[in-house]
């Protein structure tokens with residue numbers, strides 16, 4: 290069995306089920322890319338990371354922004370900008386993904402993983418703190 294890049298730890302659960310499920314799915318997708326790579330399925334890894342995962346990131350950001358808007362979160366604009374920057378950096382990875390330089394691809398995957406985990410633990414946590422304080 291392929292070793293997982295990361296196991297979704299309890300501390301990354303924010304307490305809002307729909308959002309938590311999306312975060313879990315994102316981490317699963319990163320693990321899945323890593324697994325495909327480890328099995329030597331380069332083309333599948335390429336398409337999975339560059340399309341499936343990338344599209345799901347966008348979907349998640351949209352859902353999360355809708356949620357923040359629905360609770361009147363004052364940090365919405367700032368959070369949206371952070372999402373936009375990540376989407377841009379993901380788009381900039383396209384040549385790396387297409388040309389498939391394995392070392393560069395692995396670095397991109399690892400960077401995306403680090404970014405997503407740190408974003409959940411720091412930036413996403415802030416709107417949850419606000420949400421809880423409003424209840």
Ligand SMILES: [Fe+2]
Nearest residue numbers: 312353409413
């Ligand atoms: Fe998120």
Ligand SMILES: [Fe+2]
Nearest residue numbers: 353408412413
């Ligand atoms: Fe976010």
